[in-house]
Amino acid sequence: MLLFTIEHGDRIPPTLKINAGLHLQDRSTATITPDLLQLTDLDTTTSNLTYLITLLPRYGKLLLKGTGLPSPPRFFQTxxxxxxxxxxxxxGSPAELDQFYFLPSDGTNKGYLEFGQLREEPAVFNIQVEKVDRISPSLSHTESPSTIVDLGAGRYGIFITSRHLQGSDPDSPLEQLEFFIIRPPQFGFLENAATGASISRRFTQQDLDQRSVLYILPVDVNVTADSFQFRLVDPAGNQAPPLMLELFWSRVQLLASCYRTCETSGSLQIQIQRSGRSVDPAYVSIQVSLDLG
Known part of the structure; x- marks a missing residue:
């Protein structure tokens, strides 16, 4: 009688089936799951499939059950x-592409299979770290506008530009900073000078840079100051505390609409009344007509 002994032989190298890489936010921790990294082997148990680390990550670290890897660094498919x-x-590390290098092993065969080809050089697991904007924007410059512009048709306005409101944010494009209006002006209103549309909810730093934000003075209320409250927000949604912009201007009026005098009178006193802000220069136009009668 002949006895045959059949020994199981491991002839097939492990296969690197999945090496999808990892995406996570900076300063965070993410689990490396089987749908991101997976070894398979027809003639080796999963508990023996090993990842031998040849180069550790640069901007982070690998954790095994919450602690560091053993020495030499390795982990298993299980x-x-x-x-x-x-x-x-x-x-504190930069939010850049990180990676670690590894050699898949079944403990017997040399090399591993990837896309049907036998490889012996280390594989690379890429880790894309995305920077998260956590810093709130702020105002680097604020100044109360006061220069009145004649818009025609009995309308007057004050341009609000980057000279008056200038946002600052270290990790956002400045032109994309938004000014969300919490409380609109009490007497006048804001208007987009480029489109003529009323500004009721928001305008951007780019609008200020392009001189597109205009405060329209009220025509039926005798006031020389107004204000509106806003909140500065960056593209990531970070918000600054509520802020306020105050507007001041002056009104200049002649006490009489018409003065009569003779050319031999020498001089004529014209009384002018000015109210409100007196820092900026003011101008009054007078038209002279001759009475030949």
């Missing part, structure tokens, strides 16, 4: 399957 492997981005 660690991934049990959700025990994670990557932690280091606070």
């Amino acid at each position: 660690d991934i399957d049990h959700l025990d492997l994670a990557y932690q981005h280091n606070p």
Whole structure:
């Protein structure tokens, strides 16, 4: 009688089936799951499929059950399957592409299979760290506008530009900063000088840079000051505390609409009344007509 002994032989290298990489926000920790990294092997148990680390991440660290990797650094497919492997981005490190290099191993064969080809060089697991904007914007310059412009048709306005409101944000494009109106002006209203549309909710730093924000003075109320409250917001949604812009101007009036005098009188006293802001220069136009009668 002949006895045959059949020994199981491991002839097939492991296959790197999935190497999708990881995306996470800066200063955060994310689990490396089987749908991101997976080894398979027809003749090796999962518990023996090993990832031998040849180069550790630069901007973060790999954690195994919340602690560092053993020495020499390695982990198993079962660690991934049990959700025990994670990557932690280091606070203060740049939000850039990070990665670690590894050699898949079944403990017997040399190399591993990827896309049907035998490879012996280390594989790369890419980690894309996305920078999160956590800094609120602020006003780097504010000044009360006061220069009145004659818009024609009995309308007068004050341009609000980047000279009066200038936002600042270290991690956002300045032209994309938005000014959300919390309380509109009490007497006049804001208008887009480029489109003629009323501004009721928001305008941008770019609108200020392009001189598109206009405060329209009230015609039926005798006031020389107004204000509106706003909140400065960056594209990520970070908000500054509520802020207020005050507008001041002056009104100049002649006490009489018409003065009569003779050319031999020498001089004529014209009484002018000015109210409101007196810092800026004011101008009055007078038309002279000759009475030949």
